[in-house]
Amino acid sequence: MKKHVTIAMMIFSIVMFSQKKKNGTIYKEHPAIIAVEAMQQAFIKGDTVAVASYLADNFISINGMNNNPEAKGTNKAQFLKDSDFWSKNIAYLTISRQGEAYPDALEYDGDTGLWVQTWDYIRGVHEETGVKIDMPVHRLYVVNKDNKIAREITYDDGTIFDNLRESFVPRTNGKLYNHHEYINKVLRMVAALEHSDVDKAFSFFAENARFNNLDMANGETHSVAEEKEAFLGMLKDWDIERIDVSGYPDYLEYELDKAKVVQSWWNLRLKRKSDGKKVNIPAMLVHYFNDEGMMTREMGYYTTRAMEAK
Numbered sequence: 001m002k003k004h005v006t007i008a009m010m011i012f013s014i015v016m017f018s019q020k021k022k023n024g025t026i027y028k029e030h031p032a033i034i035a036v037e038a039m040q041q042a043f044i045k046g047d048t049v050a051v052a053s054y055l056a057d058n059f060i061s062i063n064g065m066n067n068n069p070e071a072k073g074t075n076k077a078q079f080l081k082d083s084d085f086w087s088k089n090i091a092y093l094t095i096s097r098q099g100e101a102y103p104d105a106l107e108y109d110g111d112t113g114l115w116v117q118t119w120d121y122i123r124g125v126h127e128e129t130g131v132k133i134d135m136p137v138h139r140l141y142v143v144n145k146d147n148k149i150a151r152e153i154t155y156d157d158g159t160i161f162d163n164l165r166e167s168f169v170p171r172t173n174g175k176l177y178n179h180h181e182y183i184n185k186v187l188r189m190v191a192a193l194e195h196s197d198v199d200k201a202f203s204f205f206a207e208n209a210r211f212n213n214l215d216m217a218n219g220e221t222h223s224v225a226e227e228k229e230a231f232l233g234m235l236k237d238w239d240i241e242r243i244d245v246s247g248y249p250d251y252l253e254y255e256l257d258k259a260k261v262v263q264s265w266w267n268l269r270l271k272r273k274s275d276g277k278k279v280n281i282p283a284m285l286v287h288y289f290n291d292e293g294m295m296t297r298e299m300g301y302y303t304t305r306a307m308e309a310k
Contacts, residue, residue, distance in 0.1 A: 023109050030105035032143040036116045037103065039149060040095050046087025048080040055079070056148035064140070064155040086124075090133065093124035098136050105143075113150065116141040122156075131163055173255050180251040182289050186262045187249070189295075190285075194243040196235055202228050206294040213300035227298075238307065241269040246282070260289040270307065279306045 027033070035054050042050035061074040074082065086093060097103075101119035108114070117140050124133040135157040142151035177183070185204050192201035202224055210221040222230065249264035268281040283302035287295045 024111075025107045027105040027107065028102065030114075030116075031147055032105050032114055032116050032141075033103045035143065035147055036118065036141050036149060040118075040120070043083045044086060044090075044093045044095055046084050048083050051083050052076070052080055054149055056144055056146070056150040059148075059150055059152075061152040061154070063158075064153045065158055089127050090124040091127050093122075093133075095120050095122050095137075097121075113142055113144040116143055131160070133160055135160055175253045177251040177253070178248055180262075182260065182262050182287075182293065183249045183251050183264075185293070185295070186264055186285070186287055187245070190243055190245075190264075190266065193231070194240055196240065198228060198232060201231075204295050205298075206290060206292075206296045209294075209296050209298070211298045211300070214303045215305070237274065238270045238272055241271055241278070243268050262287045262289070268302075272307075277309075279309075281306060 039051055039054035042054070055076050057076065059076040059079065060072075061079050063071070063073075098119045098121045103116055103118045106115040106117065118138070120137050120139070122133060122135055122137050125131070126133065137154060137156040139155070140151075140153040141149050144150045189201050189204045192198075205224055207224065209224050211223075211227040212221045216222075244267045246265040246267055249262055252259075252261045252263065254261070262285075264285050264287075266283045266285065268283055269278065270281065271278045281302055281304065283300060286297075286299040286301070288297035290296050
């Protein structure tokens with residue numbers, strides 16, 4: 001048996017070795033890489049004369065995320081217009097290598113030119129809409145034997161540009177209510193907290209609900225049990241005199257992501273049991289609801305640091 005296994009492994013190794021075949025050379029440094037990166041910097045500056053000097057006459061730019069088989073891409077003349085548009089309409093525009101990544105030049109056997117692949121990061125802010133462009137981008141370039149760029153294929157986050165196009169005209173994103181059953185639930189929950197009815201207050205939350213506030217580290221959350229324990233701990237040292245609503249709550253029923261959110265504003269009036277010290281804590285609460293009408297998330301925009309003062 002051992003002999004058979006050894007023979008099988010030898011055959012497998014031979015087959016694997018025979019499948020390897022070199023198909024060219026990869027360069028970390030190459031004149032084509034210099035040309036590509038120089039063209040990119042000229043593009044964002046709107047230096048169309050410089051951009052044109054790096055492009056072949058038959059240059060085509062293609063969106064690698066476009067699955068339309070009839071798409072013809074962008075020719076040299078339009079690409080130069082795009083450079084002018086970006087430089088005039090995108091503020092703080094930059095393009096740089098992403099992290100430790102660097103371009104490669106791939107010279108395939110039998111090809112008349114070579115490929116340059118880049119991993120970059122583009123940042124900027126659209127002047128009219130304020131939409132932030134902040135995304136990684138991967139590009140493939142075909143550079144001909146004259147060191148001119150003949151083709152560009154871009155892979156990026158198209159949703160940013162979808163958002164940009166939609167930002168030119170007003171559009172709604174759901175409904176806004178000043179009276180709703182979910183608002184009523186928030187009011188009842190806060191009223192229960194005001195009267196130290198902890199079990200009732202937390203009965204409005206789903207079992208997997210999460211809580212966070214401004215005193216917590218970024219990304220840190222509490223479970224229902226942890227938040228309940230923290231509230232009970234606070235009641236050992238403080239009396240709740242009043243919790244008054246400020247203004248009125250809003251219920252937002254969003255079209256995007258189908259989110260169901262109640263926003264409310266409050267003044268928490270507390271008195272310390274040890275010395276009678278009173279504090280007034282303003283708070284904004286944001287509660288997310290699931291389809292069953294249970295609260296799944298509480299985001300508290302408040303800080304309890306005033307309670308630490310002597």
